[in-house]
Amino acid sequence: MGENNFWEREVVTTELTKRKELMFQLQKHFYPMKQDVCRYLAAEILSSYDKAMSLLNGTALSGMMCKSKEIINPAPSSSTAPQLESPQLLADSSTKSCDRPSKSRKRNTLAPRTDYVEARPGEEVPPKDGLNWRKYGQKLILGAKYPREYFQCVCRHCDTTKMVQQVEIEPLSFEVTYGGSHSCGQENKNQNEELLAAVGTQVGAAAGKLSECYIPEMVTPNNSYKTKYPCDSTYDTILQLFSDQPSYIHL
DNA sequence: AGCCTTTGACCAGCG
DNA sequence: TCGCTGGTCAAAGGC
Numbered sequence: 363m364g365e366n367n368f369w370e371r372e373v374v375t376t377e378l379t380k381r382k383e384l385m386f387q388l389q390k391h392f393y394p395m396k397q398d399v400c401r402y403l404a405a406e407i408l409s410s411y412d413k414a415m416s417l418l419n420g421t422a423l424s425g426m427m428c429k430s431k432e433i434i435n436p437a438p439s440s441s442t443a444p445q446l447e448s449p450q451l452l453a454d455s456s457t458k459s460c461d462r463p464s465k466s467r468k469r470n471t472l473a474p475r476t477d478y479v480e481a482r483p484g485e486e487v488p489p490k491d492g493l494n495w496r497k498y499g500q501k502l503i504l505g506a507k508y509p510r511e512y513f514q515c516v517c518r519h520c521d522t523t524k525m526v527q528q529v530e531i532e533p534l535s536f537e538v539t540y541g542g543s544h545s546c547g548q549e550n551k552n553q554n555e556e557l558l559a560a561v562g563t564q565v566g567a568a569a570g571k572l573s574e575c576y577i578p579e580m581v582t583p584n585n586s587y588k589t590k591y592p593c594d595s596t597y598d599t600i601l602q603l604f605s606d607q608p609s610y611i612h613l
Numbered sequence: 614a615g616c617c618t619t620t621g622a623c624c625a626g627c628g
Numbered sequence: 629t630c631g632c633t634g635g636t637c638a639a640a641g642g643c
Contacts, residue, residue: 496616496617496618497617497618497619498618498635498636498637498638499619499620499635499636499637500619500620501633501634501635501636504633510635512635516616516617523635523636525635
């Protein structure tokens with residue numbers, strides 16, 4: 363990412379942090395009212411915030427290990443199969459070159475990066491990550507209920523691979539391990555689109571639900587409901603922030 | 614024709 | 629050294 367994108371990432375981070383604080387206020391104010399739905403929505407928005415932040419921290423910093431593993435799913439995969447080998451293996455440079463001339467079956471030893479993705483019901487499984495992959499193998503791993511799938515970047519001069527392992531206890535969750543780095547340029551482009559789409563979608567969806575449930579009541583002509591909500595200004599501020607969302611999505 | 618997925622085989626790494 | 633495991637290859641078939 364360039365300097366400009368770094369600055370814009372800072373802006374997004376700041377705004378999301380602000381939203382989190384506002385959501386905490388919202389929760390605090392509504393708790394005594396026993397507004398279960400509101401508390402649920404606020405909790406969902408906070409969860410969305412955490413996810414968005416993990417996306418930001420994980421994808422914005424090239425080559426960094428993704429933090430989402432710790433945040434989204436701190437427990438190790440239920441699979442008894444070992445995760446990708448220890449970092450010392452990384453010292454061995456991959457035998458796979460751009461044209462894949464070598465027929466070596468050495469394991470890909472490029473730095474792995476593990477993400478956890480969750481598919482929505484009815485969504486394509488495993489969920490797409492915005493990049494184009496070609497499946498080159500599938501293997502049933504010892505002790506694992508679901509087979510592990512192996513993908514390569516469709517760009518032939520790119521040495522990126524990924525492994526997708528369905529999480530046994532959560533069939534809609536997938537552990538995705540990326541190896542290598544894209545030399546074809548599609549990653550940077552798609553990472554931004556993916557990141558921003560994720561931030562926009564998650565926060566926007568939560569905000570939409572919130573407004574559907576409460577805004578019509580808040581704006582009734584006689585303001586009769588307004589007195590029920592001591593923190594209208596908080597709502598207004600939050601909704602204004604939500605409506606501002608697209609202005610940050612131009613990385 | 615070209616690209617993709619499937620699937621069995623091959624082989625390197627590790628205990 | 630040997631056997632097991634898992635990552636990759638490559639042929640075959642489908643779209």
